[in-house]
Amino acid sequence: MSNHKNGQTLTSLEKLNSGQVRHDWDLAEIEAIYNQPFNDLLFAAQNIHRQHFNPNQVQTSTLLSIKTGACPEDCAYCPQSGHYNTGLSKEQLMAVEEVISKAQQAKKNGATRFCMGAAWRSPREKDLDVVLEMVRQVKDLGLETCVTLGMLTDEQAQKLGEAGLDYYNHNLDTSPEYYQQIITTRTYKNRLDTLQNVRDAGINVCSGGIIGMGEETNDRYGLLQQLANMPEHPQSVPINMLVAVEGTPLGDVEKLDSIEFVRMIATARIMMPQSYVRLSAGREDMNEETQTLCYLAGANSIFYGEKLLTTANPEAEADMLLFKRLGIEPERRELDQQELDQQKLDKETLAEETPKVEEQQPAKPLFYDATKPH
Numbered sequence: 001m002s003n004h005k006n007g008q009t010l011t012s013l014e015k016l017n018s019g020q021v022r023h024d025w026d027l028a029e030i031e032a033i034y035n036q037p038f039n040d041l042l043f044a045a046q047n048i049h050r051q052h053f054n055p056n057q058v059q060t061s062t063l064l065s066i067k068t069g070a071c072p073e074d075c076a077y078c079p080q081s082g083h084y085n086t087g088l089s090k091e092q093l094m095a096v097e098e099v100i101s102k103a104q105q106a107k108k109n110g111a112t113r114f115c116m117g118a119a120w121r122s123p124r125e126k127d128l129d130v131v132l133e134m135v136r137q138v139k140d141l142g143l144e145t146c147v148t149l150g151m152l153t154d155e156q157a158q159k160l161g162e163a164g165l166d167y168y169n170h171n172l173d174t175s176p177e178y179y180q181q182i183i184t185t186r187t188y189k190n191r192l193d194t195l196q197n198v199r200d201a202g203i204n205v206c207s208g209g210i211i212g213m214g215e216e217t218n219d220r221y222g223l224l225q226q227l228a229n230m231p232e233h234p235q236s237v238p239i240n241m242l243v244a245v246e247g248t249p250l251g252d253v254e255k256l257d258s259i260e261f262v263r264m265i266a267t268a269r270i271m272m273p274q275s276y277v278r279l280s281a282g283r284e285d286m287n288e289e290t291q292t293l294c295y296l297a298g299a300n301s302i303f304y305g306e307k308l309l310t311t312a313n314p315e316a317e318a319d320m321l322l323f324k325r326l327g328i329e330p331e332r333r334e335l336d337q338q339e340l341d342q343q344k345l346d347k348e349t350l351a352e353e354t355p356k357v358e359e360q361q362p363a364k365p366l367f368y369d370a371t372k373p374h
């Protein structure tokens with residue numbers, strides 16, 4: 001499919017690369033997109049990306065583990081599973097006040113979304129009540145909210161929706177075929193059912209997977225097919241590179257070729273043109289050039305600051321330095337009326353208090369703009 005001398009093939013590839021929103025992808029089509037020459041793939045992905053997003057903005061989320069370790073599930077990649085001994089220190093569900101102070105910090109650092117993750121098979125009712133309170137209070141700070149709590153019943157999803165939850169994260173991890181090699185304690189269907197409950201509750205879906213777990217490329221196509229063929233594309237699609245943790249069954253899996261990772265990002269961008277494609281776990285193992293290629297391929301969301309659950313996240317400062325060098329701005333959150341009023345008030349107060357000479361100095365941009373001469 002990648003031979004450009006073949007006019008027929010080129011036409012069908014052009015169609016596949018067109019960025020049409022579809023829910024009927026077959027594996028051969030995904031394979032054709034993924035395996036086309038790298039430059040063509042990146043060009044197509046960037047082109048589509050520009051039709052739907054500002055190409056120089058990246059959404060930033062902060063992720064906090066609100067309950068760590070001792071999870072009854074046996075996900076083969078996960079240091080939080082109670083099935084493996086990885087030396088991870090376990091922590092019970094955090095108090096609401098502690099979570100709120102972390103959220104305030106995240107907001108101060110520029111995050112627009114605050115994600116809270118708990119290592120549960122599914123939440124118990126009394127724990128869910130605590131999480132509902134966290135969601136309400138984080139929202140009151142003016143941040144978008146996201147939680148990942150394991151499987152949800154219809155009723156639990158409804159309660160989260162009523163509390164104002166913006167996103168629910170629940171990954172498919174891999175293809176249905178490879179799934180049994182990775183998790184035995186819950187089925188693929190369980191996952192799809194939870195995602196349906198989340199959609200029914202009117203909550204945005206955050207769902208993606210992990211590559212580099214020893215899967216075949218076919219399994220990568222299978223994962224993308226499952227995600228893109230949902231009744232609605234997940235609004236957020238995290239693509240993780242396996243972080244091989246010693247003590248887990250995948251502790252010594254060979255590291256994935258980073259070009260394969262970039263291909264995965266670009267294919268996700270082409271197939272789900274309106275979704276945020278998130279560069280997720282594994283970023284700390286990537287050099288800046290690989291991350292840059294991911295942004296070029298259409299990744300437009302990252303975890304920023306805090307730890308990415310239990311795996312180290314590159315320091316926030318390193319992220320911002322790379323953004324500066326690339327002329328990327330963190331995406332701004334839309335302010336609600338109350339915040340706009342407050343901002344206006346602050347400006348007026350500042351204008352009254354600031355001496356005239358200082359008023360004339362141009363405001364310092366928060367980030368260096370590499371697109372302008374300096």
Ligand code: SF4
Pocket residue numbers: 071072073074075078079080081082118119120121150
């Ligand atoms: S990935 Fe989630 S469900 Fe699986 S073991 Fe880890 S915390 Fe538990």
